[in-house]
Amino acid sequence: MKDVTNDKATILVVDDTPENIDVLAGLLRDDYNVKAAKNGEIALKIAHLSPPPELILLDIMMPGIDGYEVCRRLKEDPVTKHIPVIFVTAKISPEDELRGLELGAVDYITKPISPPIVKARVKTQLALFNQNRELDRKVKEQTATIAETRQKVIERLGRAAEYKDNETGMHVVRMSHYSRILAVAVGMNEADADLLKAAAPMHDIGKIGIPDRVLQKPGKLDAEEWEVMQSHAVIGGEILGDDESELLKLAKLVALTHHEKWNGKGYPNGLAGEDIPLEGRIVAIADVFDALTSERPYKKGWSVEDAIALLEKEAGEHFDPRLVKLFVAELPKVLEVKASFSD
Template sequence: MDKSTILVVDDTAQNIDVLSGILKKKYKVKAALSGEKALKIAQTSPPDMILLDIMMPNMDGYEVCRKLKQDPLTASIPVIFVTAKNETDDESKGLALGAVDFMSKPVRPAIVEARVATHLALYDQNKHLENTVKRRTEELEQTQFEIIKRLGRAAEYKDNETGLHVIRMSHYAKLIAEQLALDPTWVDLVFKASPMHDIGKIGIPDSILQKPGKLTEEEWHTMRKHTHFGATILGEHSSALMRLASEIALSHHEKWDGSGYPYGLAGTDIPLSGRVVAVADVFDALTSVRPYKEAWPMERAIAFINENSGSHFDPEIVTAFIAVLPQVEVIKQQYADEIVPPLN
């Protein structure tokens, strides 16, 4: 088992030698004679613990600790102040900055060994707990994603022979969101939530969904209800993924000029997720076979998207879509309708 690494920070070499002599049998010991050097070491090769002097020139221990706790890379490293300053106010200030303990100079070997061992054990326990929570959270999120994909595919099978539409358009939506340089977490949520955009079609009769000809006005009225059906099916949920899926289901048929449904929203009143998915959804619908139409060539579909920029579609979204067309073509070929991939 690898030894834990302790970084000892003190502007006096003799003090470093004392602590190093106590610790070197059980731990790897690194040393820094200044706060600046300590920060550089901690950022490039984070230790498992830092023993930190307070009274140092240029940058004192308090400032070093403050900077360590502000940096996500070093924030969790336990810091123990080792100092001649042992007033209650000094300890309170250090603990408020995030230190886990104080040791007074001159140090006693038994105290140093015991405190270091205790806080390393706590640090290891916390890391294990954090990793466990992270793993469980990832498992839960993956389960949610799998449910969403499968429900999306189930809905799409009602009017698409292979259900690959939801796979392609979710990849298109991700490409668009990435091109817009949006927050990576949000991009991932859009990718995972967009397969549910038409889940409300479960509530639409097959006679309408699979009708080979033009829908009557009454049939269109029924068809438009799938947005509300979808939002109702997904409901209100604390999960960010489920909330976004519901938002997309409700808003992806709104149009930039306000002529869409169900609410006739216009411009940026339409949720960004709905604007992104609108382009991805329509493009894939145009380039896919439907009961009422043949698949359009890509060039014709792209021309349609461009022609409807500013009316049906958000112009910024269209620009982003055009920029990622090479990747879109790869996805289109990878998930062509004649290929039936596994659900992963």
């Protein structure tokens, strides 16, 4: 990171001999911001300052912790591991050089130093550092784009099923966000909560396999039709298949379990209580709440108060009672999502 005051790169010189620091500082000062440390402990502290140095010139033979140990600590710390380290030392046997490179150093400069060599090596390593930093930025940018694209594809798969059922595309968006909110509230870590948010839109993908005469029937389903309707959970599991992807594994789990009920009277397998996977219990609440509060061609949306009253009434019957309490506690966040992704 460049110094905001003069746009020069910052170099940290570490040496227990003041004269050596003076020589290197004098050589580099015109082109770079130079900081100095007379021992390893001070060097580690400076490396953690903001902004950190972009290159460290490090002596090996120092009292206290030597240069090898300083380098090892720098490379083990996520905050400083990216900073390139050049050893500047008279200790330059092949074994010494190999040890330093194995610890993560990028180069060696021998004492007594040659000014042109020092300048050239510093310039080269800073150029590589900046090149790698830009590459890392682009990789992160591309990764974010890929993740965003994946999420959009997933949501559109979910919408394909919802359109057959007279739902809108916003249903799968809202309920996936509700699922994440509840997952975090119950103690799931951020990564797993994000994975559930990504998988939740595919909860009803099996509706693609349900005949329109059943799925879009305006009246009440008879016993045979209801049996056909219930099969969408199993169909969803079959569509998602047995894939090694963690996302698709979770999507299949959700598709198969989000219609199970706490009292064991759900489908397709009649699971009860905590035998129902947590993710399925979470999505069940998110799905029902959004379905109740959403307006459709065939019904008006319930008020939030009435929908919450239904969840609380069914706590211990349809829904996990602990999750219902957490959902109610997180209602302000839920309503923010509802307002942001309205139909």
